[in-house]
Amino acid sequence: MSKRIVVDPVTRIEGHLRVEADIENGKIVDAFSSGTMVRLLEEILRGRDPRDAWAFVGRVCGVCTSTHSLTSVRTVEDALDIVVPPNAELVRNLMHCVLYMHDHVVHFYHLHAMDWVDVVAALKADPKKTSELAQTISKWPKSSPGYFSDIQTRIKKFVDSGQLGIFANGYWGHPAYKLPAEVNLIGLAHYLEALDWQKEIVKVQAIFGGKNPHPNYLVGGMACSISLDDVSGINAERLAYVHQLLKQGKEFINQVYIPDLMAIASFYKDWGAIGGGLGNYLVYGDLPTKGYRDTASYKFPSGAILNKDLTKVYDVDLRKEDEVQEFITHSWYDYEGEGSKTKGLHPWKGESKINYTGPKPPFEHLDTTKEYSYLKTPRWKGNAMEVGPLARVLVGYARGREDYKAIVDKTLKDLDIPVAALFSTLGRTAARGLEAILAADWALEFYDSLIANIKAGDTRMAEMSKFEPSTWPKVALGVGHSEAPRGALAHWINIKDEKIANYQLVVPTTWNASPRDSKGQMSAYEAALIDTPVHDETQPLEIIRTIHSFDPCMACSVHLYDEEGKTISRISVLGD
Amino acid sequence: MLEVKQPTYYEEVIRKGYDRRDFMKFASMMAAFIGLEKSAIGQVATAMETKPRIPIIWLHFQECTCCSESFIRSSHPMVADILLDMVSLDYTETLMAASGVQAEQSLKNTMKKYKGEYILCVEGSVPVAADGVYCMIGGKTSMHILEEAAADAKAIIAWGSCASNGCVQSAKPNPTQATPIHKLITGKPIIKVPGCPPIGEVMAGVIVHLLTFGTIPELDRVGRPKAFYSKRVHDSCYRRPYFDAGLFVETFDDENAKKGYCLYNVGCKGPTTYNACGVMKWNGGTSYPIQSGHGCIGCSEENYWDNGRLYDRASSFAGFGIEASADNIGKIALGATGVAIAAHAVATNFGKKESIHELEVEGKESEHELPS
Numbered sequence: 001m002s003k004r005i006v007v008d009p010v011t012r013i014e015g016h017l018r019v020e021a022d023i024e025n026g027k028i029v030d031a032f033s034s035g036t037m038v039r040l041l042e043e044i045l046r047g048r049d050p051r052d053a054w055a056f057v058g059r060v061c062g063v064c065t066s067t068h069s070l071t072s073v074r075t076v077e078d079a080l081d082i083v084v085p086p087n088a089e090l091v092r093n094l095m096h097c098v099l100y101m102h103d104h105v106v107h108f109y110h111l112h113a114m115d116w117v118d119v120v121a122a123l124k125a126d127p128k129k130t131s132e133l134a135q136t137i138s139k140w141p142k143s144s145p146g147y148f149s150d151i152q153t154r155i156k157k158f159v160d161s162g163q164l165g166i167f168a169n170g171y172w173g174h175p176a177y178k179l180p181a182e183v184n185l186i187g188l189a190h191y192l193e194a195l196d197w198q199k200e201i202v203k204v205q206a207i208f209g210g211k212n213p214h215p216n217y218l219v220g221g222m223a224c225s226i227s228l229d230d231v232s233g234i235n236a237e238r239l240a241y242v243h244q245l246l247k248q249g250k251e252f253i254n255q256v257y258i259p260d261l262m263a264i265a266s267f268y269k270d271w272g273a274i275g276g277g278l279g280n281y282l283v284y285g286d287l288p289t290k291g292y293r294d295t296a297s298y299k300f301p302s303g304a305i306l307n308k309d310l311t312k313v314y315d316v317d318l319r320k321e322d323e324v325q326e327f328i329t330h331s332w333y334d335y336e337g338e339g340s341k342t343k344g345l346h347p348w349k350g351e352s353k354i355n356y357t358g359p360k361p362p363f364e365h366l367d368t369t370k371e372y373s374y375l376k377t378p379r380w381k382g383n384a385m386e387v388g389p390l391a392r393v394l395v396g397y398a399r400g401r402e403d404y405k406a407i408v409d410k411t412l413k414d415l416d417i418p419v420a421a422l423f424s425t426l427g428r429t430a431a432r433g434l435e436a437i438l439a440a441d442w443a444l445e446f447y448d449s450l451i452a453n454i455k456a457g458d459t460r461m462a463e464m465s466k467f468e469p470s471t472w473p474k475v476a477l478g479v480g481h482s483e484a485p486r487g488a489l490a491h492w493i494n495i496k497d498e499k500i501a502n503y504q505l506v507v508p509t510t511w512n513a514s515p516r517d518s519k520g521q522m523s524a525y526e527a528a529l530i531d532t533p534v535h536d537e538t539q540p541l542e543i544i545r546t547i548h549s550f551d552p553c554m555a556c557s558v559h560l561y562d563e564e565g566k567t568i569s570r571i572s573v574l575g576d
Numbered sequence: 577m578l579e580v581k582q583p584t585y586y587e588e589v590i591r592k593g594y595d596r597r598d599f600m601k602f603a604s605m606m607a608a609f610i611g612l613e614k615s616a617i618g619q620v621a622t623a624m625e626t627k628p629r630i631p632i633i634w635l636h637f638q639e640c641t642c643c644s645e646s647f648i649r650s651s652h653p654m655v656a657d658i659l660l661d662m663v664s665l666d667y668t669e670t671l672m673a674a675s676g677v678q679a680e681q682s683l684k685n686t687m688k689k690y691k692g693e694y695i696l697c698v699e700g701s702v703p704v705a706a707d708g709v710y711c712m713i714g715g716k717t718s719m720h721i722l723e724e725a726a727a728d729a730k731a732i733i734a735w736g737s738c739a740s741n742g743c744v745q746s747a748k749p750n751p752t753q754a755t756p757i758h759k760l761i762t763g764k765p766i767i768k769v770p771g772c773p774p775i776g777e778v779m780a781g782v783i784v785h786l787l788t789f790g791t792i793p794e795l796d797r798v799g800r801p802k803a804f805y806s807k808r809v810h811d812s813c814y815r816r817p818y819f820d821a822g823l824f825v826e827t828f829d830d831e832n833a834k835k836g837y838c839l840y841n842v843g844c845k846g847p848t849t850y851n852a853c854g855v856m857k858w859n860g861g862t863s864y865p866i867q868s869g870h871g872c873i874g875c876s877e878e879n880y881w882d883n884g885r886l887y888d889r890a891s892s893f894a895g896f897g898i899e900a901s902a903d904n905i906g907k908i909a910l911g912a913t914g915v916a917i918a919a920h921a922v923a924t925n926f927g928k929k930e931s932i933h934e935l936e937v938e939g940k941e942s943e944h945e946l947p948s
Contacts, residue, residue: 007676008714011669014641016713036712038703039638039745040752044881052886055873059744059772062642114673163629163664169682170673199649199776203862210865211858212649213642213773216873218828223870225833232815232836232867241862354751356709363715374710462829544675555640 002029004365007540008036010547012111014063015554017513019525019543020368023534028543031522031529033513034366038374038558040354045503050076050495051467053503054217057491060505061556065213066099066205067484068491068505068556074292075491076219079478083291085460088221090450091208093287094242095215096482097443098204101249103485104389104436105201105257107551109187109194112429115545116264117179117187120172123156125185133182138259142193151189171541178267187264190256197256201249204242208234221462226454234461243447250440261433265415265426272417275425275546277528279308280383281391282511284316284490286483287442289449299442300483303395304380308423310398316380318479318490321346324506327377330370330515332356342518344379347492347504348477374558377514377523378506386524387487387511388550389431390422403441407434425528428549469498484508486553509557512550525550630787631686631694633725634668637711637718638745638754639700642773643736644670650776651860663783666694669713680714687728695786696729698722698739702760703752710752722760731765731792732757733782737875740768740800747881758799765792768799772875775856778804798878800850809846809872812854815839821929833869843887844871851876 001024008018016037022030045056053076058069070092077084084092127149134143158164171177179187202212208224209215216223227233285295285302295302303313317323325344334340334353345351357371366372379385396404411430412419421427466472474497481490487508494502512524522530528546535542634644665671666686667679674682686694700718703710708717726732734757737743745754758766769782782801785793793801810816818824818838825833825842840847846854849872853864865872871887874880884890 006715009669009675009679011672011675011679014670016636016669016711018714037638037718038710038752039754040710041744043749043751044744044747049885049887055886056744056747056881059640059642062640062645062773065642065645110671119673163631163666165664165666166668166672168666168672168674168685169678171678195648199651199860202649203859206859206862206868208868210863210868210870211853213645214875216865216868216870218870221829223828223833224868225829227834227836230834230836232869233834356706358709359715360707361709361712361715361717362720459834460829464827464829467827539678540676 003537005534005537005540006365007543010544010552012114012544012548013552013554014061014556015552015558017547017552017554018366019529019540019547020366021529021534021543023537026533026535028529028532028534031526032366032368032372033375033515033523033525034373035375035513035554035558036373037554038354039555042503042505045500048500049469049498050079050493050500051219053493053500054219057503057505058214058217060507061553062213064099064103064484064486064553064556066095066209066215066217067482067489068507069215069217070096071480071482071484071489071491073217073219073480074482075478075480075493076495077292077478078480079476079493079495080219080466080472082220082463082466083293084221084463085458086291087226087450087453087458087461088463089288089292090446090453091222091224091461092217093446094246094443094450095205095208096287097439097446098201098246098249100439100485101253101436101443102198102201103551104432104439105194105253106198107432107485108257108261108429109191111551112548113187113191113264114167114170115541115548116177116268117184117191118172118174118177119155119167119170119184119188120159121177121179121181122184122188123152123159123181125152125181127152127185130182130185133263134186137263138255140255140259142189148185148189151192152185155188171539174535174539174541176535176541176545179264180267183263183267187260190260193256194252197249197252201245201252204245207238207242218462220464220467221460223462225461226459228454228459239447239451246440246443246447250444253436253440257436258433261430262411262414265430268426269415269417269421271426271545272421272424274532274542275428275528275549276423277524277530278384278386278522279306279423280380280385281305281394282316282380282385282387282488283391283395284318284481284483284488286481299438300392301396301399301401303399304383304385305391305394305398306383308420310394310419313395313398318481318492321349323381324490325379325382326350326506327379327517328371329377329518330368330372331376332358332371332374333376344382344518347490347506348479348494348502350504371515373515375510375514377517378511379517379521382519384517384521384523384527385511387508388428389435389485389487390428391487392483393431393434394422403438404434407437425546425549432551472498475501484553484556486551486556487511505556507553507556509550509553513552513554513557525552629662629664630730631664631666631690632668632697632783633666633683633686633694633729634670634697634699635718635721635725636669637698637700637702637722637738638752639736639738641670641699643699643738643779644668646773646776647735647779648776649859650780663695663787676714683725687725691728693730694728695731695733695783696725697733697735698757699735701738701742701745701754701756703745704755704760705751705753719760722757726761726764729764731767731786732761733786734758734766734768735779736774737770737772737880740770741878743772744881747879766799767792767795767801770800770805770876770878771851774876775804775852775858777856777860778852804852804856805850805876807850807852807855809849809851809854809866812852813846813866814854815866817932821932823929823932828869839866839869839871841889842871843885843889845874845877845880845883845890846872847890848883849874849877849880 002022054069054072205212287299290297711718
């Protein structure tokens with residue numbers, strides 16, 4: 001007989017996630033992922049100015065901050081047929097790369113590391129040996145025996161005080177922790193360093209967007225004018241500041257994050273065979289180098305992979321109504337008319353009404369045979385798909401892109417693992433690190449391009465000819481996409497009479513964390529948990545390892561829109 | 577009385593390898609942040625040497641975690657190392673090691689052990705529609721969790737616009753009936769720290785004030801710390817002289833935008849927004865929205881999502897006063913309202929406008945003098 005366990009709240013994530021899992025003979029045999037908070041932002045957007053949407057949807061998430069705003073301005077620009085100047089594209093790319101650098105590092109150290117690093121065991125480390133090890137794996141200068149000894153002394157006193165703060169009630173001493181004490185100490189030291197580091201790299205977003213979290217965007221370009229002759233504009237000082245931050249960011253990623261990731265991964269190779277899940281991967285693509293519309297120029301190539309088959313990459317079209325669809329079979333919503341719980345709807349055609357049918361709180365268990373989540377269930381051509389760093393790295397690799405191939409092959413060789421080990425919890429966590437390396441390199445390329453453009457005399461930052469609503473068509477339909485750190489993200493908009501008639505978001509964590517569909521197919525979290533070993537049913541360490549490898553972002557994933565049954569017909573500007 | 581002897585900040589700082597000099601530096605910077613005179617630095621230092629650590633419970637409801645993210649961005653030199661530890665952050669879903677029952681146990685432990693002594697921080701609004709089912713954690717509604725945790729809290733901090741005024745999810749038609757904390761909890765001191773998010777150093781400053789003085793900072797009539805919310809962004813804006821001179825950006829990225837003129841005509845809400853952005857700036861003083869060319873969107877103001885569109889001039893707001901007229905001088909189309917004040921403004925402003933133009937011409941001339 002299996003036993004049902006509940007993990008709620010799943011912490012070290014964004015938002016509110018609940019996992020219920022059935023365990024039999026020390027392994028998970030069934031799993032259910034539930035989003036338990038909803039804000040109904042899409043309903044709030046109706047009737048508003050499309051140019052304001054970026055600010056509203058930016059507030060969908062403060063962790064992957066800026067990514068929804070970026071997607072929103074692209075969506076509105078698509079609807080209104082606006083092409084932004086190259087400088088605006090470069091600044092958006094720079095800000096997006098910086099988001100990756102920040103978000104992936106923070107995820108690794110502050111949200112994921114404690115699944116692998118035993119904080120208490122770090123106290124047993126020999127600082128001298130720790131120093132020797134640190135200097136073997138990296139040339140990062142903070143690596144003396146004295147440095148590690150100081151960190152250890154601080155943590156020891158902290159633990160002795162009896163007030164463990166964020167470390168209280170952790171799973172310390174659990175047999176699934178496998179690192180030598182010295183590696184634990186390195187991980188702990190860098191947890192603290194990364195906390196200090198992360199506040200620096202985001203300054204790039206503040207320079208261009210005025211603040212972070214939630215920097216400002218603009219339909220038509222960016223608001224930060226280039227003005228070499230004014231203290232308010234993007235001038236030589238601002239550019240030099242950006243350059244320095246990017247270089248320092250790259251240094252930390254290459255000298256701290258990646259060596260730590262590789263060192264830790266080398267002790268957890270067994271997780272290269274755990275947590276694989278679906279084997280279907282979906283990427284919309286991002287980081288244009290010749291304009292957003294030229295998808296072939298993207299640094300992140302788009303595509304879909306099915307059944308782990310890296311020899312075939314399928315093209316993806318967000319406008320086709322039979323590609324991306326959302327189901328509500330196990331979601332707390334209703335669709336109008338026949339087949340509410342079995343039909344899938346494309347975001348431009350969808351409609352739904354919230355209808356909580358779960359147990360009355362407080363409750364112990366959800367009835368997972370019925371509706372059990374505020375997340376809808378997106379599918380691509382009927383397939384459940386995983387999105388995120390692993391999907392992007394696999395699509396880049398399968399597309400034969402040299403930058404991906406070089407970095408993936410080197411990692412597999414260094415860790416001495418086969419390509420198949422990428423389809424796993426370990427693979428997901430490693431892919432995130434590889435992307436951080438790429439993002440740091442690309443950011444410097446985009447910086448060089450921006451300088452070259454300015455030198456060549458192009459200082460335009462915004463295309464404002466279609467900013468005034470009087471220039472817009474009466475109805476317009478748009479779709480915009482991006483690759484958020486957590487995966488493929490797209491927004492769909494219907495504009496009518498200068499206002500938002502409908503706004504729909506299908507976000508990465510909705511792909512990954514959704515409940516099962518009308519055919520009973522699991523989404524990525526649930527599928528990845530199947531067969532995961534659980535040593536102690538009272539301690540969900542292995543469950544959160546796999547869940548954290550996806551980097552959940554629940555506030556993003558829960559949304560609703562209600563079109564009141566009205567559909568605005570498509571117009572020609574959307575021809576693809 | 578607390579059951580456990582907690583180390584003081586000073587002990588904490590020293591044991592973490594900093595010396596007394598570092599400590600004094602920290603104390604003086606914190607004093608500066610919370611708006612104290614130099615003479616009060618000694619008082620801050622003394623307080624931090626002798627006051628015990630206070631446990632913090634940080635709850636997350638309907639939010640986007642931007643407040644937590646902003647808090648960890650606080651650029652103060654010792655915040656990353658000290659503040660997180662100093663305050664004994666016993667429950668925060670964003671950073672805590674434990675999940676599920678172990679996380680809930682941490683929450684219960686602190687509520688029991690430090691009854692009446694812990695600070696409750698709330699990030700997010702509480703949905704009260706449909707009996708609260710739109711936000712549930714561990715099978716309980718957010719309303720239920722808030723009531724339990726607030727009952728024995730010493731004080732409550734409502735982080736950000738969500739907890740202070742409902743923020744984006746409470747914008748019309750507020751479908752989940754997202755509700756700010758002060759409308760649900762009574763009989764407890766509540767400090768509102770609005771903003772989406774609040775500036776990281778403001779968040780750190782509020783906590784340090786509580787810990788240092790053992791009192792809540794002086795609040796304005798709506799419950800915000802006066803130190804950070806008593807001035808309009810407009811009044812502390814470095815582009816204010818351009819406003820007074822009637823020199824405005826008319827469209828983004830136009831010639832006036834490149835000159836850094838006032839953003840009022842492209843929707844800046846600085847004139848109606850109370851926040852510290854113009855003085856403290858963001859991300860360790862790197863920039864703030866206006867400096868980076870976009871108007872203030874008024875994110876710390878109540879109902880800012882429903883106070884007009886982003887790119888509409890603030891003068892269309894009801895109750896907007898003097899500047900509604902003063903701004904017209906930019907177009908030499910003086911309205912009929914506020915005639916006396918506006919007339920005065922016009923007279924002064926034309927003078928300023930001319931002198932700004934003269935200065936610009938002078939600057940350009942000096943540029944030409946340089947050998948190329």
